[in-house]
Amino acid sequence: xxxxxxxxxxxxxxxxxxxxxxxxxxxxxxxxxxxxxKNAALLAIRILNL
Numbered sequence: 001x002x003x004x005x006x007x008x009x010x011x012x013x014x015x016x017x018x019x020x021x022x023x024x025x026x027x028x029x030x031x032x033x034x035x036x037x038k039n040a041a042l043l044a045i046r047i048l049n050l
Contacts, residue, residue: 003031004040 003020007013013034023029032039 001027001029002040002043003029004037005031005034007035 001020001023003017005013005016005020009015017031017034020029020031030043032043
């Protein structure tokens with residue numbers, strides 16, 4: 001899972017970032033900065049190139 005929090009609402013995406021960080025134990029998860037889909041794409045490319 002690569003989480004991309006989107007800035008919205010009063011918290012500006014912080015709630016989305018926290019929900020990504022609270023994934024169940026054993027679920028591999030990465031997160032990028034709020035509204036940073038470009039970094040998520042670059043991360044996915046790096047993962048696929050391993």
